[in-house]
Amino acid sequence: xxxxxxxxxxxxxLMGAALLGAISxxxxxxxxxxxxxxxxxxxxxxALPGVCLGFLIAGARDLGAIMAGAFFTGALAAxxxxxxxxxxxxxxxxxxxxxxxxxxxxxxxxxxxxQGQGRTASAGLETFLFxxxxxxxxxxxWIMGGVGLAALGVVLALWKEFxxxxxxxxxxxxxxxxxxPLEAALTVLVALAIVVGLQLxxxxxxxxxxxxxAAAARQWTRSLGAMVALSALIGAASGAGGALVSxxxxxLATGPVVVLIATGVVLISLAIAPERGLLWQALAAxxxxxxxxDRRVLATLQGLAAAHDDTHYPAERGMLKTALGAMPRSTRxxxxxxxxxxxxxxxxxxxxxxWELTSAGHREADRLARKTRAEGQDP
Amino acid sequence: MSDNHPDTSLHEPDQALHVxxxxxxxxxxxxxxxIDIDIPPSVMCAIVGPNxSGKSTLLKTALGLVKPVAxxxxxxxxxxxxxRGQIGYxxxxxxxxxxxxxxxxxxxEMGLYRSLGWLRRxxxxxxxxxxxxxxxxGMQDYxxxxxxxxxxxxxxxxxxxxxxxxxxxxxxxxxxxxxxDASTEAIIIALLKRLRDAGRTIIVVHHDLTTVxxxxxxxxxxxxxxxxxxxxxxxxxxxxxRATYGRQLAMIATPAGDRDG
Numbered sequence: 038x039x040x041x042x043x044x045x046x047x048x049x050x051l052m053g054a055a056l057l058g059a060i061s062x063x064x065x066x067x068x069x070x071x072x073x074x075x076x077x078x079x080x081x082x083x084a085l086p087g088v089c090l091g092f093l094i095a096g097a098r099d100l101g102a103i104m105a106g107a108f109f110t111g112a113l114a115a116x117x118x119x120x121x122x123x124x125x126x127x128x129x130x131x132x133x134x135x136x137x138x139x140x141x142x143x144x145x146x147x148x149x150x151x152q153g154q155g156r157t158a159s160a161g162l163e164t165f166l167f168x169x170x171x172x173x174x175x176x177x178x179w180i181m182g183g184v185g186l187a188a189l190g191v192v193l194a195l196w197k198e199f200x201x202x203x204x205x206x207x208x209x210x211x212x213x214x215x216x217x218p219l220e221a222a223l224t225v226l227v228a229l230a231i232v233v234g235l236q237l238x239x240x241x242x243x244x245x246x247x248x249x250x251a252a253a254a255r256q257w258t259r260s261l262g263a264m265v266a267l268s269a270l271i272g273a274a275s276g277a278g279g280a281l282v283s284x285x286x287x288x289l290a291t292g293p294v295v296v297l298i299a300t301g302v303v304l305i306s307l308a309i310a311p312e313r314g315l316l317w318q319a320l321a322a323x324x325x326x327x328x329x330x331d332r333r334v335l336a337t338l339q340g341l342a343a344a345h346d347d348t349h350y351p352a353e354r355g356m357l358k359t360a361l362g363a364m365p366r367s368t369r370x371x372x373x374x375x376x377x378x379x380x381x382x383x384x385x386x387x388x389x390x391x392w393e394l395t396s397a398g399h400r401e402a403d404r405l406a407r408k409t410r411a412e413g414q415d416p
Numbered sequence: 417m418s419d420n421h422p423d424t425s426l427h428e429p430d431q432a433l434h435v436x437x438x439x440x441x442x443x444x445x446x447x448x449x450x451i452d453i454d455i456p457p458s459v460m461c462a463i464v465g466p467n468x469s470g471k472s473t474l475l476k477t478a479l480g481l482v483k484p485v486a487x488x489x490x491x492x493x494x495x496x497x498x499x500r501g502q503i504g505y506x507x508x509x510x511x512x513x514x515x516x517x518x519x520x521x522x523x524x525e526m527g528l529y530r531s532l533g534w535l536r537r538x539x540x541x542x543x544x545x546x547x548x549x550x551x552x553x554g555m556q557d558y559x560x561x562x563x564x565x566x567x568x569x570x571x572x573x574x575x576x577x578x579x580x581x582x583x584x585x586x587x588x589x590x591x592x593x594x595x596x597d598a599s600t601e602a603i604i605i606a607l608l609k610r611l612r613d614a615g616r617t618i619i620v621v622h623h624d625l626t627t628v629x630x631x632x633x634x635x636x637x638x639x640x641x642x643x644x645x646x647x648x649x650x651x652x653x654x655x656x657x658r659a660t661y662g663r664q665l666a667m668i669a670t671p672a673g674d675r676d677g
Contacts, residue, residue: 213500
C-alpha cells in the first residue's frame, strides 16, 4: 500500500478521483433533492459531441478545448431541454430522453468521424466514453481544484437561496427571488462537475457520481447542510477508494470501480441507516406490532376483570385466545410478566395456565387507553 | 403581463386585490376567462368553485407565477412585483416534497429570506421570529422536528407560519383546509380571523361549502368565469351555487348550511 501511494500517477489519480467525488457529491445533493438527477445524465451524454468539437477545433487532444466544448454542448442540451418542456406538450422525462439520445448520437457520429480521419492523436478520444483515470495530469488537478473551490464558494454564498429554490420554487418566486437564474446557476454548476469528471469517469457513468453519494447521504442526515457535506464526503471516499482498488489490481478501470463503490455505499445506506433504512423500519414495525399486541392483552384482561367484577380475575388461555383472535407469543406474555403487569396463576381445579392483571397492569392499561383516545389512532 | 400602468401611479388603491379582464390559457384550455374581481381590505374572503374552475390558477396568476394572456392584477393599487414581501403566500401542501431534509423552524425562516437579503443567514432574531410564528399556530414544540415526521395538519400549520412570519398585510392561502384534522382547522380559522380583525386581508381558496358562511365574510364564486362576488350573506344564494356548481350541487351543500343527505 505504501508502495502504491508513493507512485506519482497513483497519487494524482487518487487526488483527482477524490476531488471529483467531492464536487459531484456536493452538487448532486441539490440535483437529487430537486428531482433533477436525470438532468445530470442528459448533460453528461450531451457533453460527448462537445468533446469531439473541442478536439476538432483545437486540432489536438487539448484538455482545455475539450472541456470548453463539453461544457458548451452540455449547456446547449440543458437549454434545449428547457425550451422543449416549456414550449411543447412534452413532459420532462420525454424531453430528457430525446435530448440525451440525440446529443449522444451526434457525439458518437463525430467520434467515429474523427477516428476515421486516421490521425494518431485522435486515438484517445473514445476514453471519454468510460473515462481513463491514468490520463490525468498534475495540471488537471489544479483545474479540478479550481472548479471545486468555485462551486463551494457559490454554494456557500447562495446557500439559503438554493435551499429555498430546491424546497419550494413557487414560494421563492412569489417572494420575488430570481428563481430562474438561481436554478440556472445550479444547473451550470452540475454541468461544470460533469465536465471535470469526463476524463476520469466518462460521459456514460458520470451521472452515478452525482446521484449515488447524495442518495446515500440522504439516508443518514436530517438537515440540508449535513446532507451536502456527507454527500461530498461519500463522493470523495468513493473516488479515493476506487482509485486505490484499481491501482492495486491491474486491469480494473478506475471510473467504473468508483461508481461501484459509491453504489455499494447507497445499498448499505438504504438497508441500515437509522430511521430511513429498511432494517430500521422493519424493526420499528415489529416494535409497533408488539406494542399493539401488549395493549390488546392488557385491555382484554381488564375487560374480563370488569365483566367479572374481580380486579384480579384469572383469564384462561383459551379465553384470551378467543378474545384476541389469536394467542400472543408466549415471549410477549413473559415480557408483560417481567414488567410486573400480569401474573401467571393457577386456578384449581383447572390445570391450564391462567393470567391475571396486577395493579400496575391496571394502571398501564388505563394509561394506554387514555393515550389511544387522545391520539385517536394506534400509536 | 400587459402592464399599462407604471409602478408609481396607483390603480384602484382602495381594493386589496383588483383583477381586471384577466384571461389565462394553458395551451388550448382556457383556465380563466375575462375575470374581474375586487376584494376590499380587511375581509376574509373565500374563493369557491368546482374542481378545474381555475381557483388556484387565479391565485398563481395574481402572484405572478403564471403569465396571463390578457388583463392585469393590482394589490392595494400596485402590481405584484412592487408588492413582493407584502403578500404572504401559502401554496397547496402537496406542491412540495415533505421528505426534504429540513426542520419545521427552518421552513418558517424561509418566510424571512427576502427581508434578510443576499448573503445573510438567518440570525438569532430571525429564529426568534420563526418561533413566535410557530407558537401562534400551536407548533412551538415541533420546531426542531423533521417536516417529514409531521402530520398533514401540522405540515399545513408550518406552511401558514412561514407566511405569517412575513408580517404581510395580505395573506393568500391555497386550500389550507384540505386534508387537515379538525383541531388544525379550528386553529387556522381562529388565527385568520384574528389577523382579519387586525386589518389584514385574507384570501382563501376553499373547498368546503358547509363552512363558507361561518368562516368567511366575503365570497368569490367562480367557474372559469366569475359567477358572483361580494359579502357572503348577499352572494351565497341557491341561484349562485347552482350557476357555479351545476348538477354537482345537490351532493355538496345547501345554502342554509345543513348537509343534503
